[in-house]
Amino acid sequence: MPEKWIVLRNCGVIDPKRITTYLDRDGFKALKKALAEMPPEQIIEEIKVSGLRGRGGAGFPCGLKWELARKAQGDEKYVICNADEGEVGTFKDRYILERDPFTLIEAMAIAGYAIGAKRGYIYLRAEYHHLLDLLGKAISQAREKGFLDHFEIAIHEGAGSYICGEESALMESIEGKRGEVRYRPPFPPSRGLWGKPTIINNVETLMNIPQVILNGAHWFNQIGTERSKGTKVFSVSGDVKKPGVYELVLGSQLRELVMDLALAEKVKIIQVGGATGRIIPYDMIDTPLSFETILGAGAITVFDESRDIIDIVHRTIEFLAEECCGKCAPCREGTEVMAEILERFSCGEGVERDIGVLEELSNAMMLSSLCGLGQAAPNPVVDSLQYFRSAYESRIRKN
Amino acid sequence: MGEITVTINGSQLSGSEGMTILEAAQENGIDIPTLCHRPELTPIGACRICVVEVEGSRTLVGSCHTPITQGMVIYTHSPKVLETRKVIVELLLASHCGSCFMCDKANVCELRRIAADLEVGLPRFRVRKRYYPIEDVSPYIVRDLTKCILCRRCVRACNEIKKARVFGIAYRGFDSKVVVDFDQPIDKDVCQDCDVCISFCPTGALSRVKKLGEEKKGKALVISS
Numbered sequence: 001m002p003e004k005w006i007v008l009r010n011c012g013v014i015d016p017k018r019i020t021t022y023l024d025r026d027g028f029k030a031l032k033k034a035l036a037e038m039p040p041e042q043i044i045e046e047i048k049v050s051g052l053r054g055r056g057g058a059g060f061p062c063g064l065k066w067e068l069a070r071k072a073q074g075d076e077k078y079v080i081c082n083a084d085e086g087e088v089g090t091f092k093d094r095y096i097l098e099r100d101p102f103t104l105i106e107a108m109a110i111a112g113y114a115i116g117a118k119r120g121y122i123y124l125r126a127e128y129h130h131l132l133d134l135l136g137k138a139i140s141q142a143r144e145k146g147f148l149d150h151f152e153i154a155i156h157e158g159a160g161s162y163i164c165g166e167e168s169a170l171m172e173s174i175e176g177k178r179g180e181v182r183y184r185p186p187f188p189p190s191r192g193l194w195g196k197p198t199i200i201n202n203v204e205t206l207m208n209i210p211q212v213i214l215n216g217a218h219w220f221n222q223i224g225t226e227r228s229k230g231t232k233v234f235s236v237s238g239d240v241k242k243p244g245v246y247e248l249v250l251g252s253q254l255r256e257l258v259m260d261l262a263l264a265e266k267v268k269i270i271q272v273g274g275a276t277g278r279i280i281p282y283d284m285i286d287t288p289l290s291f292e293t294i295l296g297a298g299a300i301t302v303f304d305e306s307r308d309i310i311d312i313v314h315r316t317i318e319f320l321a322e323e324c325c326g327k328c329a330p331c332r333e334g335t336e337v338m339a340e341i342l343e344r345f346s347c348g349e350g351v352e353r354d355i356g357v358l359e360e361l362s363n364a365m366m367l368s369s370l371c372g373l374g375q376a377a378p379n380p381v382v383d384s385l386q387y388f389r390s391a392y393e394s395r396i397r398k399n
Numbered sequence: 400m401g402e403i404t405v406t407i408n409g410s411q412l413s414g415s416e417g418m419t420i421l422e423a424a425q426e427n428g429i430d431i432p433t434l435c436h437r438p439e440l441t442p443i444g445a446c447r448i449c450v451v452e453v454e455g456s457r458t459l460v461g462s463c464h465t466p467i468t469q470g471m472v473i474y475t476h477s478p479k480v481l482e483t484r485k486v487i488v489e490l491l492l493a494s495h496c497g498s499c500f501m502c503d504k505a506n507v508c509e510l511r512r513i514a515a516d517l518e519v520g521l522p523r524f525r526v527r528k529r530y531y532p533i534e535d536v537s538p539y540i541v542r543d544l545t546k547c548i549l550c551r552r553c554v555r556a557c558n559e560i561k562k563a564r565v566f567g568i569a570y571r572g573f574d575s576k577v578v579v580d581f582d583q584p585i586d587k588d589v590c591q592d593c594d595v596c597i598s599f600c601p602t603g604a605l606s607r608v609k610k611l612g613e614e615k616k617g618k619a620l621v622i623s624s
């Protein structure tokens with residue numbers, strides 16, 4: 001399936017510093033249409049019918065999330081754009097924010113109107129500090145043009161923590177607390193930021209909204225697969241000749257992206273979805289990219305034949321142990337134990353029993369951790385044990 | 400408050416709206432182990448010992464903070480639940496200092512009791528131990544964080560009952576630690592003699608100064624349920 005630009009349609013075309021260049025590309029027409037012709041319920045219905053699902057990793061249906069927040073009781077409601085982009089190997093949100101901040105602002109204004117929120121936040125990754133000025137100016141230009149009379153947008157900078165990309169830790173962070181996860185339920189649409197109904201969406205999810213409003217749910221619904229509608233923006237990096245950001249129709253082959261577009265050679269391992277994503281061998285390169293198969297937040301990290309699987313898994317787990325918030329026991333202790341075991345394997349000091357221990361531990365962490373980090377942290381371990389088991393077996397210490 | 404019907408371990412039971420799975424189970428005589436939760440404190444869902452299986456849920460759910468909903472089908476002691484609880488206790492023991500014989504709270508330690516109930520043996524994990532110097536500068540309280548399992552009961556007891564807000568959490572992941580101010584040893588300037596946190600600590604991490612050893616006096620050291 002081909003490349004297609006819905007999310008990236010303005011990237012490289014408009015001048016991100018000048019709102020007029022955006023207006024020339026149908027900018028803010030969707031917002032005008034929404035405010036003038038569509039009651040909030042109709043907007044939400046449209047998004048639901050479109051089949052748009054969250055692009056931040058979990059794939060939750062966007063329209064349903066908005067509907068829950070719309071129906072929730074609350075004197076205040078909030079819209080949050082998750083621009084924390086902490087997942088290893090993702091850089092597509094940065095690419096978008098650098099080139100087209102206006103579509104995001106328009107989408108947030110539509111979201112605010114749809115759920116009945118007067119205030120929105122962009123939670124900006126600490127390392128994206130250089131974008132603060134550009135985003136701030138884009139918001140002021142939209143305000144000056146009168147597009148934000150019903151809705152105010154503030155930017156909140158992160159402080160460099162991966163877990164603050166997780167929605168509940170992100171809200172704690174905006175509230176000025178330690179970036180730690182909350183248990184759920186209650187979910188953010190009923191009780192989110194400061195206990196008020198809140199929707200939180202990834203940058204890319206929101207970027208689709210104006211096009212869905214302008215072209216209609218059925219237009220969007222035609223693109224993609226049964227349960228994965230629209231396109232996905234991928235961040236491709238690692239052992240490829242052309243690393244970068246690519247937007248493909250959902251359901252496209254991994255092969256097309258990695259081999260034909262990014263020009264990889266001698267591929268051995270592909271990590272899809274970053275540190276908490278899946279690890280697959282080259283044999284599986286004909287897998288389609290969709291919510292039904294593998295996707296995550298669209299980070300594609302390619303490793304060629306010179307790379308060592310144990311090394312990759314060890315580094316990934318070390319990262320997760322470092323970034324774990326420390327609140328719940330299975331993740332706080334489990335990631336550390338995994339890192340210890342993998343470190344031994346990486347220098348040929350594995351013990352026979354370790355493999356079983358890794359499997360049992362993975363299971364317990366997936367089942368009992370409080371949030372997605374601890375639940376998905378075992379993914380690289382489980383996948384590498386499935387597809388590259390001999391690499392482990394060859395690192396068991398011989399007496 | 401509406402009535403809610405749930406099925407726990409095959410029996411139909413009823414509870415009221417807003418009740419947690421743990422409360423509904425306890426009310427019907429079903430025992431679910433807990434470590435971080437105390438009925439007097441707001442739940443935080445940190446230790447995960449109380450997880451149960453709920454039909455239709457991808458993961459196990461924390462029973463101390465998850466409200467019951469109509470028609471919920473719950474298993475509190477399925478093999479999956481028991482195996483998971485065992486691994487969690489094993490993890491907590493692995494990084495724990497391990498000197499129960501030397502500990503004044505060995506007979507009242509909740510971690511030890513739960514480990515015995517679940518028949519957790521010597522941990523297989525070779526993770527590093529947490530070692531911190533004992534904080535004994537306060538005339539009221541001794542903190543031996545080497546024995547801390549990060550249940551945060553002290554933090555919440557101090558915040559919610561005494562409203563003194565003496566403790567906070569610092570650092571991340573495995574290095575997380577219950578700290579006072581900018582990680583200074585607890586002293587009499589920040590904490591008065593109220594004992595609230597000590598009574599909430601499930602392990603030997605917090606104890607009174609003068610009464611050290613009291614719990615053990617005249618009792619044999621037994622691991623029992």
Ligand SMILES: Cc1cc2nc3c(=O)[nH]c(=O)nc-3n(C[C@H](O)[C@H](O)[C@H](O)COP(=O)(O)O)c2cc1C
Nearest residue numbers: 054055056082085086165166167201202205372373
């Ligand atoms: C450990 C962890 C880190 C996450 N980091 C991000 C992130 O950097 N950006 C993001 O959009 N979502 C991230 N998420 C997902 C969010 O929790 C949330 O699901 C998402 O922002 C919802 O938006 P969506 O429905 O539009 O995808 C993370 C989740 C977890 C568990």
Ligand code: SF4
Nearest residue numbers: 325327328331371374
């Ligand atoms: S799973 Fe890890 S990151 Fe998530 S709440 Fe538990 S300790 Fe924190």
Ligand code: SF4
Nearest residue numbers: 547548550551553600
């Ligand atoms: S000191 Fe005691 S009460 Fe406080 S977190 Fe540690 S184990 Fe829990």
Ligand code: FES
Nearest residue numbers: 435446447449463
């Ligand atoms: S008792 Fe429920 S998570 Fe600790």
